[in-house]
Amino acid sequence: MPSALLLAPVLLAAFVVHRVFLKRSPLAHIPGPPSSSFIYGNLPQLLLPHTYGTFEFSWQTTFGGLYRIKGPFASDRLVISDPAALKAVMSDTQTWRRSDQQQYSVDMLIGKKAVFYIEGEEHKRVRNVMNAAFAPVVIRGLPPVFKGIAEKIANRWEDMLVSGAKLDASGAMDIYPSLHDATLDAVGEAPYPVSVLPSTSSSMRSYHTYRPPYYRSPSSSQPPPNRKSSGSALRGGEMSPTRLALKANASSKLGHQMSDEEMAQQIPSLMIAGQDTTGNTLSWAIYRLASSPELQEKIRAEVVEACESSPGGDISLTTIEGMVWLNAFLKETLRLHPGLPMSDRIASTDAVIPVSQPITTSTGETITEVRVPKGTHVHFPSIDADNTNLCGRLAYVWGPDAHEFKPERWIEPSKWAGNRAASNFGPYANLSTFFGGARVCIGWRFAVTELQILFTELVRRFKFALPPPETSPELQVRMSVAVNMIPVVKNGKPSLPVIVEAV
Template sequence: MLGTVVKAIFAFIFISSAYILFGFVYRYYQRSLKFLRGPPRSSLLTGNDYEIIHQEEVNVIENKWFNEYGTAFRTSTCYGEDALMVADPRALQYVLHTSGYRFPKSIDSQQITKMMFGRGILWAEGEVHNRQRKALNPAFSATQLRQFLSLFQRSTARLANKWKEEQLVSSVVNVSQWLPKITLDVIGESAFDYKFGALDGHANELGEIFKHMFYILTPQCRFPSLPPNTDYTLPSLPAVLPTPLANFLCRFPTKEETRFREFSDASKKVAKSVFRTATEAANGQEDSKGSKDVLSVLLRSNLTEDPKKALDEDEGSTRTIMLAGHETTASTTTWLLFELAKSPKDQQRVYAEIRDVRARIGVEAELAVSDYDSMPFFNAVIKEALRLHPIVPTLARQAASDDSIPLDFPIITESGEEISQIPVSKGQRIVLSIAMYNRLTQVWGDDANEWKPERFIIDSKKKTALGVYANLMSFSAGVRACIGWRFAIMELQAILFGLLEKFEFSPPPGGLDDIQRVPAGIMIPMKKNNWQEGVQMPLHVKARE
């Protein structure tokens, strides 16, 4: 009996190995984009993915490639697969806007998203995504979001008071530890009427997981010689491994998978608690039936009898909104303060606009949306921070059918031919570089890599309109653009106004040159050669007189 089992195991390993080897060879000789130029593959197993994921700073390697090969080129991913890396405006518009759902997320992206967020709006495709988005849209309308301005302002004031209470003013503060607390409290209260109590130091399971959610994805936390997340993150694994072997590997989760599953389990507990309490409170209350906050929208959707409008518990996107709704805003604010600390003249100019608005509306008055929008340079620095520091640097897509992607800027092929269309086959992996588009000299000028908020005040027409905000790709674009982008902008405005009104930010002793933009799923700040300290953005904070 034992001998039979051993033989079966060896047979399974042999067949799987032969299958994988065949996949390598087949893909290597059937390369889909071999007519394009691109960097040489550094490994048959990992292609160029290993060097991209393990680079110490976001986009350094890709920047060299885009400068050499143009706005679109071939790169190699794992197991011999070709990928099309793109930052061309027209190509991005075609994939995200024109083609709608014809370029869905890549298989591995869908797997990771489903593991973390369930079958919510980040995971869904096609008609399912369209149904979920329509159900959630009322909760994210500009009119609905205005009611949260007061919460944004109160929360920022509490953060300022915390700094004073803990005697952090006139000292160096790691703002990257504090900003996620305020945004987590805000998203909990505004979207789900749930109090995390992060700013007050209340410990809870989900809040603790958030603290280290992305640190485990940093290059220093990865195994030094093997590809990261081999069982699900490497792009082509599902297509190379037989399903039984892929399922078997899932029984041995990586530390990233374990952390993601912890987040998933903890967020499910919060969601169930929130929904149970809200359902009990809403029973028989007529006024709740017209509410359009996220929680009310989800409750009504769960109770609807129309299957086209219903969102079940796993589709409710509570996990998506909790994580994406607080971490991205906190990170963007962190990089915004980083740039203003390095640019005292710009910080003073923003403060001058803040002071003028305060003089006009009164010291104790709450600001309205129109007050924030009335400050041109204030809003320009927000846009410039979003441009220079997109928290999610790339998006992964694949072609649902044979297609041809148009280019704004022609490229040169391996044979020396100039082309302005790239033919792609069904299943072709496409990497959309948000970070490179946001710094493309053809779009933003020769100073695209420099901090220059004035570029958003100067009236300059762009050939291709992209994104949902300021021609930026930071919130993605098209049918899959970030549903909460207005929420994020309003929150950014409130936090920036509230902090700059009371504090002046400057570099710590030694400066900020050692801060790196580290790739970790999202872009996080860490000190060069000192990553063991964790996420770091040390700024000197001084109270304004």
């Protein structure tokens, strides 16, 4: 009873605020779904459904690329997937700041010096140092490193096939842990024992003794017994973003260098961003490949031909870029399976958001921009209940078949039934997967190259199929959220059960 008595004045005050102030919200004329709760608004539907993204696609279909939802105590928020709106918000970091919720999460996970947390000139200074780790000259040297990592995955899977490490009678193996071990190898120092890294600066010495609490060296770090290592994986330590960031910081001009504390917080930032997002994207790519036998054979034939025509069978970036179907497949995977489920911003001042498609307001007016008051939250949901990217599902951009997985849309212009020019946001293939503006993903080139090489090598050596639903219902994959979008099976365990067969 005392708790109820204390809560009553709070609820009454919130109701008065709602009745007196919020009903005159300048966003009230923007169409949107009805609120499911006065206290929580639409946020439970947005953030906490059983299958993530259950509501967003139906909302987008009904209301378009910009619509209004209700936040706590009937406050108005916006959800946007319109390319023009995304570009305007993501490009203006002065007006649109990261929300308190995002900042709090980053602070808890890493700290206030992390590149994900800092803003303004501090953010610019740190990014300038870290950019050296992802320069084009670095990316061009990565294919042999990534190929060595892919060979370790392939060796592990061959051992699993020999040992009969199956999940059920269908013959499926859980390949999810292996893929994440590989992406950790790629972004971190896993192939290197700490003792072999030279201590040439205080920042490097700080890193040698530093390991974030969740850091683990994967069991795949050493080649399996009786295997012949290519040696390229060991060279990965010299080429990893963490090592290169340390070297770049040591050689930066005085006054531009990161402190030991700053440098230490960038390491887990790279680990989180580089391992989970790419590992999950690679997982979804293999899931899509296993779902499409005919497409899988077409891509494998292209890969085999390209590798056979390359000197020594080595995979260069030139070879990779020449694989038309493989790249179209990966672009379609990135379109429909972005790594992050959602991001948001908050307006630090009154602002105007343009839209590429006119909005009809509740008063019947047609508008091409939305005026938002200071303090407005804007959400960027990435995916819907079918595991797909809302920004990549806009029918007027991608066509009426936007919900379908069709790599040919990237190859034949006639297969792109929408407005290709409207997809103008993001650094790679004009996709929103890596965001854009000043906070564009710093390692997008690294991630794309890693994805290309690992996928190429695995497709060359293995065939994939999904376990049949009629005999393996417990192994059917659905989407869940653990910061990133992850595949889980019926019991909620992160897993990617796939029937793997050596070619």
